[in-house]
Amino acid sequence: MPRVFNNSLQKAFSQTHRFVLNLTNGRVTGKFGSAPVLILTSLGRKSGEPRTTPLFYIQEGGSYVVAASNAGRSYHPAWYLNLRDDPAASVKIGGQEIAVRASTATPEERDRLWPRFDQMFKGYAGYRAKTERDIPLVILRPFDTIAP
Numbered sequence: 648m649p650r651v652f653n654n655s656l657q658k659a660f661s662q663t664h665r666f667v668l669n670l671t672n673g674r675v676t677g678k679f680g681s682a683p684v685l686i687l688t689s690l691g692r693k694s695g696e697p698r699t700t701p702l703f704y705i706q707e708g709g710s711y712v713v714a715a716s717n718a719g720r721s722y723h724p725a726w727y728l729n730l731r732d733d734p735a736a737s738v739k740i741g742g743q744e745i746a747v748r749a750s751t752a753t754p755e756e757r758d759r760l761w762p763r764f765d766q767m768f769k770g771y772a773g774y775r776a777k778t779e780r781d782i783p784l785v786i787l788r789p790f791d792t793i794a795p
Contacts, residue, residue, distance in 0.1 A: 684765045685711060685791075686739040689749075691725075692732040700726045702788075704738075706761050711747070712737055714764055715721040719777030727783060738787055747787040758782050 682703040691698045702713040715727035729737060738745050752760060761784070764771045775782055791792040 651738075683740075685713070685778075686711065687736060688739070689725060689726055689729040689736040690733050692729045698726060698729060700724075701719040703764075703768055705760070705767060707760065707786065709789060711740075711758055712752070713785050713787065714771060715783040715785060716771060716774040717782075718770075719774030719782075721778055721780060723780070723783070727785065730785060736787065746790040748790065749785050749787050752786055756786070757781075760784055 675729040683705075684701050685704045686699055687702055688697050688699045690696070704711045704713050706712075715724055717727075731751075734749040736747050736749055738747055761771075764784070769780075
């Protein structure tokens with residue numbers, strides 16, 4: 648399948664998913680199969696505009712962890728590059744918005760957390776096999792409060 652089609656299809660799916668999640672405050676499509684979904688909002692590193700992305704996540708203590716898999720492509724997703732430039736972001740889970748600070752997991756954290764991602768969504772193993780880059784895991788640690 649051509650890359651342009653894959654990117655267009657993925658973008659359309661993400662936009663639809665994000666719209667339904669926001670419309671229903673996470674009651675509909677808050678999960679994809681058994682995988683929970685959050686909406687990440689970060690600032691575009693070039694535009695400075697808010698950018699939202701639906702992502703699978705796991706919980707680790709009081710934090711949320713997401714994979715910058717980009718479906719196994721050879722380059723990082725834009726949201727990951729945005730967070731590297733500005734780690735302040737927010738996540739929306741089930742209608743609740745939470746201010747977070749992002750950090751890339753250490754190699755030790757990645758080794759410990761990847762099996763949980765593989766268990767949640769079988770596609771991650773294929774993504775890692777498909778690309779030569781190390782797929783980062785991003786830890787989203789909540790701030791105490793978020794402005795309304």
